[in-house]
Amino acid sequence: MTGSQIFWYGSIASLIAGLATSIGAIPVFFFKKQLSEKSLDAFLGFAAGIMLAATMFSLIVPSINTGGITITVIGIIAGAVVLELFDTFSPHEHFLKGHEGPNIDVVKKVWLFVIAITLHNFPEGMAVGVSFGGGMIKNGIVVALAIGIQNIPEGTATAVSFLKAGYSKKQAFWWSFLTGVVEPIGGILGAALVVIMAPALPLFLSFAAGAMLYVISDEIIPETHSHGYERIATFSLIFGFLLMMVLDNALG
Template identity: 40%
Template sequence: MYTAFTELSPVMQAFLAGLFTWGVTALGAALVFLTKSFSRKALDVMLGFAAGVMIAASFWSLLAPALEMSEHLGRWSFVPAAVGFVLGALFLRLVDMLLPHLHLHNPIEHAEGLPSTWQRSTLLVTAITLHNIPEGLAVGVAFGAVAADLPSASLAGAMALALGIGIQNFPEGTAVSVPLRREGFSRMKAFLFGQASGMVEPIAAVIGAAAVIWAQPLLPYALAFAAGAMIFVVVEEVIPESQGSGYGDLATMGVIAGFTLMMTLDVALG
């Protein structure tokens, strides 16, 4: 199976990796078929774990390769990574300002973005979808970098990133479907909403892979762009949500565990 995967085009590899990360989101959402409630303590730890994975992936899988690819610039080698990182954060900030969405556990009156008449369920799914845009881009850019035949990019490293992103998508699916079930949604409807947040990942992965293959000089900027977008999501949403219910210490240990796992995957496999 691995040999067959290596023979695929980078864009198809990115698409399949995006399908995998979406599938893990759906797996997390499927917990709604087993329970109507879910421990807030466990959810906060899982969200912390997701944040740790995203932070580690942002450096080892994205920023570090971006810096390595720019070494030929000498003392200015930081420029592509710095510019891409800032642009990624600004892009997510713009989307955050415009797209109506609602953070977990907040009343609908606290919905962010432009005013809308969307239902609470739609706003929740939109918020989680914001997470998945930079994650899908990161996976796609990683596979696109392999196509560029750069020493700092490897297929194993791209697969490790997809695996790490997939693992941290599990609690995101759960974080949408279970609260919706508590609010009276049927199990099937709650599941469908929960998994829907991951649908954007295969699309974003294909866009990321195709973009860097088409414009290889932009690769370090693209890697750093994905990193900046992910760090924005972590700081603006994931960590605050994990710290808001009195289980901050446990959630912090979840961050440490997620960071350590992603670092291990990237270094060991990449």
């Protein structure tokens, strides 16, 4: 596969995965009442399991196979540290955990939400983009499928969270849709990097894995363990992991 094909595969796949967020947001137009916290925790736990499996089997394993364990460890640490720096120094608002970062009053609450979601979705898009590097079409498809699947319940959860914040159903849908648009930006960057700097593919794969692991542990899992439904969130994560593991094996 040529460099231009890798770039377009990665860019288009990340766009499709990002747009899956809007599919998850559609149900808000039909809700007569808000989803329960139990349902949201189950949805997000399932999404976390899918992301975790995709990170392991389609990012970390290929990185080890092509670049060795040392490069993989370095990349994972680097990805996690970069996300931690963004998380620490960017003012943003978690839907459940509240405000983090500098207390800048002039930043409207809605933009705090948007920044938080951007921190979450950008590395996902980048993971899709880099996963097509080296002509690894199967890996790219698996990662894009995993993130697309997990974006559906995430889109629902995001839209419902906007409803809770007082936005209309239409506004909640469009804000959720826009959060998904961030992913192809990360996808384009990731795909471009692996084309321009092909020898560094193992590092890019592991960097994306580190960023994904950070998002799963710092963002998603704490959100699902804040309402007393830890057990259902945990088993939902396991089911999501198993589903993605089976799909990865079937596609392989």
